Amino acid sequence: MTNTYDINEFKNPLFTVDSVLFTVKDDALKVLMVKRANEPFIGSWGLPGGFVDIDSDTTTDVTALRKLEEKTSVAPQYLEQLQAFSGIDRDPRGFSVTLVYFALIAAQEVSSHIETIDDVQWIDIDKIDSLSIAFDHKIIIEQAKERLQQKAxxxxxxxxxxxxxxxxxxxxxxxxxxxxxxxxxxxxxxxxxxxxxxxxxxxxxxxxxxxxxxxxxxxxxxxxxxxxxxxx
Amino acid sequence: MTNTYDINEFKNPLFTVDSVLFTVKDDALKVLMVKRANEPFIGSWGLPGGFVDIDSDTTTDVTALRKLEEKTSVAPQYLEQLQAFSGIDRDPRGFSVTLVYFALIAAQEVSSHIETIDDVQWIDIDKIDSLSIAFDHKIIIEQAKERLQQKAxxxxxxxxxxxxxxxxxxxxxxxxxxxxxxxxxxxxxxxxxxxxxxxxxxxxxxxxxxxxxxxxxxxxxxxxxxxxxxxx
DNA sequence: TTAATATTGTGTCGCTGTGACACATTTGTA
DNA sequence: TACAAATGTGTCACAGCGACACAATATTAA
The missing domain is CATH 1.10.10.10 (Winged helix-like DNA-binding domain superfamily/Winged helix DNA-binding domain)
Structure with a gap:
């Protein structure tokens, strides 16, 4: 036994990075949503995001950018941290933390690419309420929207x-x-x-x-x- | 093989919660610092914080409060999330994320308790620069200070x-x-x-x-x- | 060619909230 | 009793936004 810290003394929470990517298109505020291909919430719309790749991501900013580029093929013009959302109940797999980023892009930058894919879509922010959204992403989107409105x-x-x-x-x-x-x-x-x-x-x-x-x-x-x- | 998600597909980053607890005392802005009892950075001053206890903490807010109460014996009067800090280099044990909270309390609420302990101390914010501080906590404190100044x-x-x-x-x-x-x-x-x-x-x-x-x-x-x- | 319409750009007045500062009020002290 | 120190009030100037009128320029229709 030494005085070095035992890295396994605590179980680590499940940690993910998600992004709320906004744009303005057809005079409406839109959010980029992805149809989930995995459990949990398979088939529901969710925010683009995922796990950190600790072998290649140098920071969580990189993770957010990487995940966004996977879906849009381009980097957003603006990216900042929104907030972390955590809880014992928000993911059926156990205690989880998601670090959420808040991003902006011009619709023209991605529209051509998006239209060829049907599991990635700009969704009108006013229609979010009436859809089935994964995890607590509905609340997250609402908070991101409030932050964007304040900043504007x-x-x-x-x-x-x-x-x-x-x-x-x-x-x-x-x-x-x-x-x-x-x-x-x-x-x-x-x-x-x-x-x-x-x-x-x-x-x-x-x-x-x-x-x-x-x-x-x-x-x-x-x-x-x-x-x-x-x-x- | 099923379509359930393999929870071990990715290695999770090291996840901690730290707090920057401010007070104003003797006409100076002070931060609560703790002398580290564990590696890494043993013996240096660091922010109060630690790992989430996923069996009892319902959210990371609870973790932050719990860690602060361990050091001050009282709950801060104000607590909000500041930001997450992450990186491959900030902790010698590997990729790590710390979710940092920003807290305020009246000096009177804790002073009597603090003075009996020598590994917990109010440190003048202007003296932080000249001390040896663990991890990237010096940068974190600077950012927390800027946020506090803006909010004021x-x-x-x-x-x-x-x-x-x-x-x-x-x-x-x-x-x-x-x-x-x-x-x-x-x-x-x-x-x-x-x-x-x-x-x-x-x-x-x-x-x-x-x-x-x-x-x-x-x-x-x-x-x-x-x-x-x-x-x- | 001319007139109507739409959008951009400019000039100006009023309002609100902050900065600055004078002055009155109240308490303690020499 | 005079003075110092802090609190509380009144008021004016200034900056920046809201509102709105009006000028400038391009398009379109008569």
Whole structure:
């Protein structure tokens, strides 16, 4: 006997990594859901995720990205940790912990790939309630949505639901879809100009009316947090 | 062979729960640190925490509370998840994940108990840098501090560093210690009155000058988030 | 060619909440 | 009795968002 720690003294909980990948498509907030191929909850819709591969994943961030890329074939434009969900009851196999990530992507980046597969699908967030969802994923999605809505009020995260080049009108529309309220175009422009996070593109684009100024996110900048929330 | 999932297909990462318990004492922000009695990092200071007891802990919240109570003999007044930290390198025993909680308590609640033990100690947050700290706990503490500072700007969480009854002056002092800046007494009073989160106590208390109004948190209320940050 | 419509972009006023600061109030102390 | 120290109140300025009018520019229909 030594003073080294016995690694098997405690049974480890079941540990998984899941992601809530959002996008805005057809003026609705959507979540990427996967039809489960394994027990438990086989056949139900669940969040994309799985076990850490401790031989190749250097962090759980890598696990989340890997699992998302398996389903979408691309990396999300934004990824951050949401929260861990744990409990003795949430998985029939025993005490389990799932570390949940919260991700954003432009619909165009994945749509072509998704449409060829029928076990991966964008599901309208308002339709989640009426579906049979695996584990506690319904609650998880709800929490992720609330976090996204909060962030949309004081930051520019919603740009990551848009392609590289975007217009004020597109960003306004995405934000409004996320928070479920209309916002003032003027307020959004003020934020875009003060954030020092975007650069203007010379070439303008048609949009049903006057040509629209295009923007892109400056490379290497962090998300700016504003000191006030939008309200309306 | 069946279609049931083989629970041993993947090796599970090492999973622990740690907490960053803050308090404000002697006009300084302090963190509860524990002198490690086991390998690895035996003898170094580390965060209070440990493994989940999957036979008795119903969630990881319970694990965090249990571990904190082992060290302080009381439950913290505020507890929320901070973030999970993971990696192949952060623990010499292999890939590990620690789910970190962020907690607050009034110094008075624990001081008497702490002072009788020499392997548990309040450490000034500014002195952490110059100490030898286990694992990546130095980084974790830094992140927890940043979160606390942010929250102090738009919420009333700092009250959980105070005893049940407190004055505006005490709350002002605690907030200023946390964020490292002075704030306007007037702004704080406006927030206290508009938050509808506190009730006034009839009995006033002496404070070196005029008698001070006492407040307490209304029972059963949630933390209020304001729509603006304090700045100054 | 002209008018109607749609969308983008700008100018401006009001509102709210914070910062700043003066001043009154109340207690302890020299 | 005067002064210091802290609490509590009143008020003005400022920043940023909401609201809205209006100008600018492109498309479409008469």
């Amino acid at each position: 009020l004081y930051s520019m995260v919603p740009v990551y639901c848009l392609p590289e080049y975007f217009t004020v009108g597109q960003l306004k529309s995405v934000i409004e879809t996320i928070i479920g309220k209309t916002i003032q175009r003027k307020s959004l422009i003020r934020r875009i100009e003060s954030a020092d996070m975007f650069e203007t593109i010379d070439e303008k684009v048609k949009s049903g009316g006057r040509l629209a100024q295009q923007y892109k996110v400056k490379s290497g900048v962090d998300i700016v947090n504003f000191e006030r929330n939008l309200s309306s | 700007l738009y919420s009333m969480v700092p009250v959980y560093c105070l005893p049940e009854y407190f004055t505006v002056g005490q709350l002002k002092s605690v907030i200023e210690t946390i964020i490292g800046k002075t704030i306007q007494r007037k702004s704080l009073i406006r927030r206290i009155e508009s938050a509808d989160m506190f009730e006034t106590i009839d009995e006033k208390v002496k404070s070196g000058g005029r008698l001070a109004q006492q407040y307490k948190v209304k029972s059963g209320v949630d933390i209020v988030n304001f729509e603006r940050n304090l700045s100054s």
